[in-house]
Amino acid sequence: MARIASKPSVSRPPSYYIRQRLLRNKPAMAGLAIILLAVLVALGGYALMPDSTPNANNGLVQVQKKSPGFKATILKLARPNAVVQDVNPLEFVLSGKPTSFSELPVESVHFSGDSLQVQPLRSNNALADQVQVLALKDVLANSKAYTNQQQMAEAVRQQHLEERTFWLGTDKAGRDVLSRLILGTRISLGIGFVAVLISLVLGITIGALGGYFGGWVDKLMLFLMTVVWSVPSIMLVIAISLALDSKGVWVAFVAVGLTMWVEVARVVRGQILSLKEKTYIEAAQVLGVSQFKIIYHHLLPNIIGPLIVIATANFASAILVEAGLSFLGLGVQPPAPSWGMMVNEGFQLIGARAGLYLVLLPSVCISLLVLAFNLLGNGLRDAYDPKIPLTNV
Missing domain, CATH: 1.10.3720.10 (MetI-like)
Structure with a gap:
């Protein structure tokens, strides 16, 4: 009668069985996945944030207390005397970077020659602000780099006008x-x-x-x-x-x-x-x-x-x-x-x-x-x- 060979026993360290029990525990794995996702978000920091200013503290009064999904057109205005020091990628991820522009939420923008007519966005429970007339050279950070009004207007459209979506809304200070x-x-x-x-x-x-x-x-x-x-x-x-x-x-x-x-x-x-x-x-x-x-x-x-x-x-x-x-x-x-x-x-x-x-x-x-x-x-x-x-x- 043929002898049936038994399956040889494999000696494994206790850590192997601990790991196997943990991997087969679906709720624990789901919890670990959430923790790893939170760690990645925390490490990414300012690189993942729509508002990358320090402490995400860029508040816009006109868009305060808005519901999730709110959209607004933002006009970026140059700050003539603003000095913003360049930061390396690591410093940016850890601490963010101050912005060199002031931001103005607007309802409409109209170009007229060398000027820009702006209708500011009406804030909650407030009357509409008066139309503001801004010179294109005051909006641009470096207006001397452009030779004519058409180039300046195109630069404002591409670099200083932004359609921004506040995916989770804003708080009482207008922060994202x-x-x-x-x-x-x-x-x-x-x-x-x-x-x-x-x-x-x-x-x-x-x-x-x-x-x-x-x-x-x-x-x-x-x-x-x-x-x-x-x-x-x-x-x-x-x-x-x-x-x-x-x-x-x-x-x-x-x-x-x-x-x-x-x-x-x-x-x-x-x-x-x-x-x-x-x-x-x-x-x-x-x-x-x-x-x-x-x-x-x-x-x-x-x-x-x-x-x-x-x-x-x-x-x-x-x-x-x-x-x-x-x-x-x-x-x-x-x-x-x-x-x-x-x-x-x-x-x-x-x-x-x-x-x-x-x-x-x-x-x-x-x-x-x-x-x-x-x-x-x-x-x-x-x-x-x-x-x-x-x-x-």
Whole structure:
């Protein structure tokens, strides 16, 4: 009787099975796709924004509080004494570039000889402005480069008249909402990254010291965690802002990070309390391995899974905390755009037609990004659970 050859078993590292469980989790993959898209938008920054001025703060009073899809003709007027320094591509992506033109939304434009008759766009609840007569040479940045009126008029048509579409409308200051939402993505992801980084550094250090050494060190660390845990995050942010005498973006980043390390420390402490009794830790102690090496080379690598899961959860929590603080005026300060601050601006316009869009759009962005991190965190939690079977591998 012929002997049936059995399929040889393949030995694979645990990371392979973790990766396979994660890849087969469709909600987690959807969350990861949203996060990657948000990262690309944040990295692109000003290169993707219709309004590439610093902080997307180019406000036009005539087009304030417009609904999504609003279109307007913009006349760019040269600023005779404006000095705009050239920026390299990296500086442009990171910080934008100030414009060398002043912009005027217009309803109609009529060329007449060496002049330009302009009917400004009527702003909300305002009477139509008088027709303005502008000299072509005053509109052009370098009028001496043109030899006749026909060339000057053609240059104005091609270079100084723009049909602009505000895809997501404008806010109460006439700023492009789409541009501010894109820049707000950078702030939300940035504050989440900094907050998670601070929470991991403080939480791992304090939790590892308390869990490994025990005794009075553990009691001291537990007391510190309990005190910080009992202080509301808003009060802690206010205290940090007063201590640093500032309410800038980086103060908000640091303040949110300092409110989130306690949960990391508690998880690390509990994991190390159970791991330090293992045989391989006792063997390392007998062999004279330094306590620093035991903690950072033998204990912490074995709790990397729970740390990754809690980091994704803290990322989502940091975004929510920042949005709440900015809504209250304690987080990111104007003119830097923040999703929470945009919700506040829309909330102040409740009752107006534009108020709904100004509240809904940033709220949807906050919800999607937080949901994406929660889905990814749930997927990572399941991926690191060895009890979940993995078939057909």
